[in-house]
Amino acid sequence: MSDPLPPAAALRRIAFLLERAREPTHRVAAFRTAAAVVDGLGPEELDRRIRTRTLTDLRGIGPKTGAAIVQAHAGEVPEYLARLEEAHAELVPLADDVAGYRAALRGDLHAHSDWSDGGSPIREMAEAALALGHDYLALTDHSPRLTVANGLSPERLERQLDVVAELNEELAPFRVLTGIECDILVDGSLDQTEELLARLDVVVASVHSDLRADSAAMTARMLAAVENPHTDVLGHCTGRLLVPREQREGRRQRPRPESTFDAEAVFGACAAHGTAVEINSRPERLDPPLRLLALALELGCEFAIDTDAHAPGQLDWQGNGCERAVEVGVPVDRVVNTRTAADLLAWTRM
Numbered sequence: 339m340s341d342p343l344p345p346a347a348a349l350r351r352i353a354f355l356l357e358r359a360r361e362p363t364h365r366v367a368a369f370r371t372a373a374a375v376v377d378g379l380g381p382e383e384l385d386r387r388i389r390t391r392t393l394t395d396l397r398g399i400g401p402k403t404g405a406a407i408v409q410a411h412a413g414e415v416p417e418y419l420a421r422l423e424e425a426h427a428e429l430v431p432l433a434d435d436v437a438g439y440r441a442a443l444r445g446d447l448h449a450h451s452d453w454s455d456g457g458s459p460i461r462e463m464a465e466a467a468l469a470l471g472h473d474y475l476a477l478t479d480h481s482p483r484l485t486v487a488n489g490l491s492p493e494r495l496e497r498q499l500d501v502v503a504e505l506n507e508e509l510a511p512f513r514v515l516t517g518i519e520c521d522i523l524v525d526g527s528l529d530q531t532e533e534l535l536a537r538l539d540v541v542v543a544s545v546h547s548d549l550r551a552d553s554a555a556m557t558a559r560m561l562a563a564v565e566n567p568h569t570d571v572l573g574h575c576t577g578r579l580l581v582p583r584e585q586r587e588g589r590r591q592r593p594r595p596e597s598t599f600d601a602e603a604v605f606g607a608c609a610a611h612g613t614a615v616e617i618n619s620r621p622e623r624l625d626p627p628l629r630l631l632a633l634a635l636e637l638g639c640e641f642a643i644d645t646d647a648h649a650p651g652q653l654d655w656q657g658n659g660c661e662r663a664v665e666v667g668v669p670v671d672r673v674v675n676t677r678t679a680a681d682l683l684a685w686t687r688m
């Protein structure tokens with residue numbers, strides 16, 4: 339049994355264990371939502387709510403999550419968590435396994451700078467990756483049609499390539515890999531010119547629009563992108579959001595379920611065409627869900643454990659993805675970002 343955790347961390351731990359136990363998504367989401375609410379309260383307001391017994395007046399906190407918060411706040415392990423830990427003790431991966439897995443990663447293939455919707459300059463992202471011990475970081479800002487995320491036109495991307503080349507001279511042997519998180523358009527084509535896609539080191543292709551399309555349409559769209567010779571990584575494949583999140587200019591995105599598609603067909607194509615399936619480590623994504631991760635493994639896919647960082651500190655989130663890879667039993671040699679930069683580039687150029 340672990341030591342007592344602060345309330346939000348205890349709620350996240352509960353959500354994590356519920357998910358591993360394949361509990362229904364809404365139950366898992368309830369604990370993640372409550373954790374986000376606690377994060378937003380601040381310590382004094384949390385104290386006051388607990389004292390005045392008004393926690394459950396807050397949207398997103400119910401009797402179960404409220405009780406767990408009160409117990410964690412009192413320095414105890416919440417009963418709900420204690421029961422889960424006991425029931426799933428044999429499933430909990432050893433922290434050592436996850437740490438070893440993480441240590442095998444040499445870089446990150448999905449990150450954003452302030453050129454699109456990230457918060458920091460390229461240099462700060464690169465220096466943070468360097469400080470984490472990475473050998474490389476792929477800079478994958480958004481593509482033109484994603485205007486809400488300030489996607490890069492071909493001209494801006496060309497300019498970015500020059501900036502990266504200059505920075506690389508300075509930071510060598512560390513290397514910023516040129517890249518893009520390219521929208522998969524509704525017809526399955528990629529949202530950037532052929533010429534630029536061919537020049538980039540890493541192309542992550544992701545669906546960001548029309549996420550509720552029917553399964554046949556979504557499958558055809560994803561297959562076209564996975565089979566595209568420029569695509570190296572299929573980004574956050576289901577598009578799910580587990581908790582609400584803040585976006586630029588105060589926009590707020592609500593949680594959303596997974597997109598529906600023929601996962602066997604899509605992962606089968608990933609395996610056949612050498613497109614890695616991303617294990618997205620963002621806490622609100624954790625995409626693919628474990629059952630799909632297990633399916634992709636079974637179908638012979640390779641993986642990229644990425645942070646999708648939009649700020650330097652988020653580059654530290656790879657542990658989330660490693661935890662899931664360890665749990666499902668992904669062999670470390672199936673993870674493309676355990677390779678050296680030279681080996682990785684030989685692979686993306688194939």
Ligand SMILES: [Zn+2]
Binds near residue numbers: 519544546573574
């Ligand atoms: Zn994305």
Ligand SMILES: [Zn+2]
Binds near residue numbers: 450
């Ligand atoms: Zn992204």
